[in-house]
Amino acid sequence: MINKYTIKKFFISIITHIFLMTVAMSCLFPLFWMLRCALMTNETVFVDKSIIPSQMNFGNFITAWVEGGFGIYFLNSIIYTASVVFGIVIIASLAGYAFSRLRFPGKNLFFYMFIAALMIPLPGSFVPLVVLMNKLGWANTRYGYILCMINVGLSMSILLFKTFFDKMSPDLEDAARIDGCGRLGIWWHVALPLARPAIAVVVIFNSLNVWNEYILANLLLNDKSLMPLQRGLMVFQGSHSVDYPLLMSGLAIAVVPIVVVYLVMQKHIIKGLSSGITVG
Amino acid sequence: MPAIRKNNLLAKAIDNSVNFSFVLPAIAIFSIFYIYPFYDIFNLSLHEWNGISSYREFVGLANFKELMVDKIWWKSIWHAGFITIIALTFQNMLAFSLALVCDRQIRLKKFYRTVFFIPPVLSEIVVGLIWQWILYAGTQSGEHIGLLNYVLVKSGLPHLVNNWLSNPKTALTCIALVHCWKGFGWGFIILLAGLQTIDSQLYEAARVDGAGSWKTFRHVTLPMMMPVILVVIILTVLGSMQVFILIISMVGQGLGYHTEVPVTRILSSMMGTGRYGYACAMGVSFGAILITISAAFKYLSNKTKQV
Numbered sequence: 001m002i003n004k005y006t007i008k009k010f011f012i013s014i015i016t017h018i019f020l021m022t023v024a025m026s027c028l029f030p031l032f033w034m035l036r037c038a039l040m041t042n043e044t045v046f047v048d049k050s051i052i053p054s055q056m057n058f059g060n061f062i063t064a065w066v067e068g069g070f071g072i073y074f075l076n077s078i079i080y081t082a083s084v085v086f087g088i089v090i091i092a093s094l095a096g097y098a099f100s101r102l103r104f105p106g107k108n109l110f111f112y113m114f115i116a117a118l119m120i121p122l123p124g125s126f127v128p129l130v131v132l133m134n135k136l137g138w139a140n141t142r143y144g145y146i147l148c149m150i151n152v153g154l155s156m157s158i159l160l161f162k163t164f165f166d167k168m169s170p171d172l173e174d175a176a177r178i179d180g181c182g183r184l185g186i187w188w189h190v191a192l193p194l195a196r197p198a199i200a201v202v203v204i205f206n207s208l209n210v211w212n213e214y215i216l217a218n219l220l221l222n223d224k225s226l227m228p229l230q231r232g233l234m235v236f237q238g239s240h241s242v243d244y245p246l247l248m249s250g251l252a253i254a255v256v257p258i259v260v261v262y263l264v265m266q267k268h269i270i271k272g273l274s275s276g277i278t279v280g
Numbered sequence: 281m282p283a284i285r286k287n288n289l290l291a292k293a294i295d296n297s298v299n300f301s302f303v304l305p306a307i308a309i310f311s312i313f314y315i316y317p318f319y320d321i322f323n324l325s326l327h328e329w330n331g332i333s334s335y336r337e338f339v340g341l342a343n344f345k346e347l348m349v350d351k352i353w354w355k356s357i358w359h360a361g362f363i364t365i366i367a368l369t370f371q372n373m374l375a376f377s378l379a380l381v382c383d384r385q386i387r388l389k390k391f392y393r394t395v396f397f398i399p400p401v402l403s404e405i406v407v408g409l410i411w412q413w414i415l416y417a418g419t420q421s422g423e424h425i426g427l428l429n430y431v432l433v434k435s436g437l438p439h440l441v442n443n444w445l446s447n448p449k450t451a452l453t454c455i456a457l458v459h460c461w462k463g464f465g466w467g468f469i470i471l472l473a474g475l476q477t478i479d480s481q482l483y484e485a486a487r488v489d490g491a492g493s494w495k496t497f498r499h500v501t502l503p504m505m506m507p508v509i510l511v512v513i514i515l516t517v518l519g520s521m522q523v524f525i526l527i528i529s530m531v532g533q534g535l536g537y538h539t540e541v542p543v544t545r546i547l548s549s550m551m552g553t554g555r556y557g558y559a560c561a562m563g564v565s566f567g568a569i570l571i572t573i574s575a576a577f578k579y580l581s582n583k584t585k586q587v
Contacts, residue, residue, distance in 0.1 A: 113310070123543050123563050132313075259402075273470060
């Protein structure tokens, strides 16, 4: 009887692992295939279908970086991601702190306004936004795109900061107040350092979002020197008689940083997701 | 006495405005980049405008009337619905079964959890371009270039070889499946987090009462998970109905209208035919449809909570 039971259990566990492994391989294989094709030349990529190509050619990465313009795109993506995330952390933590701790007329109204923006799906909101940016002359500028992207992540980040500050004990802030610290000083010296877990979640999710953003970059930025990676990939794909090894190198340049960040920050991402769900 | 009161009022006003200055940057950005465009999308939807000229012609509800009988528009909504149905069934079933399996004590759990969430952190452009290359349909000196067709021929199934992304019969299904590939990790992580909050004493109690694994699932796991499942369903519906970047990167403008979805219609009405008013009317109508759907699900989820 026990024997039969263990055999059954053994088979079930093998079947589960086959199932899980198949799905896991299907997640990894396209990325592997991308890297593999990035290492081939234009002649071999169409013919050679072996798993590990016989000749490795790292030159594609250099060509993509220099001639394909991916060096510029990469730098732009870094600039946009860093400035948007920095802006969001400062602006959203100020607002989240005020909504949680300070008193002013219309507080609830303004807060619900931000929440409503999270709830209302507005497909095609990029149309009036682009019209506005053209009118203001902010289209095709770095700061225009950065401000737009700050707005995209703002509501969710304010909500995250507010819920975090609501749960935080005000004792330390009271102590600082007695020591003669002003409101701005308390936010900077006490609240913000304590809010590190919330900052981590805000930074990660907004970084992913900005790094991967395409549609506003497509509609607002026309100069190659201003484009981030996602936009650059589509330009590249459209304009050349597609050089697939080069395209795959470009994809790899866009993929590798985000996957590395994900692998390092995994814990925070999963924590953030679960807490985001309880908030929603 | 009145003098002191006046002073108090002044002090309070200053206090309030200092407090308000904390939210001012957020409200300023929000007003310029969200509230004004929000107003303008309704305003523009009542106008006929090419995006360039300074004159916007007021046409009332004409754009909406035209939209009602726009066959391509309805077709595009059906396409988005098709993608959503596949995502709701295939993607969510996959996510739920993976989460159920990973909820137990199992080896390599961390590895699986890490890997399943890799596709969701990639951008839709990247995912679309990689899969487009795998599904590529061209041939060179008799050999298939795309990996899938090549593998099909080599494994003795040449009759399955297809122009995956340019054949109207398969293009949308391929897009839907790639969408599922990219999205199931979200559902998996959320559902797994939900499963882990279920008190293990409930399972104990069910086992003591003699419930088998199916009965435990049916009467313990499923009812406890209902709120989380509904959240995943709402997120899947809203995400899948608005998919479009994946389509742009996989098939570009596409051939005919076989792969049009509402947001690509909005985009091509804006950039292609230069009808900004019509594009906004599409946005407003489609937004209304989405709000109705998510309100219906909210209502449903409140009902299940009361039971």
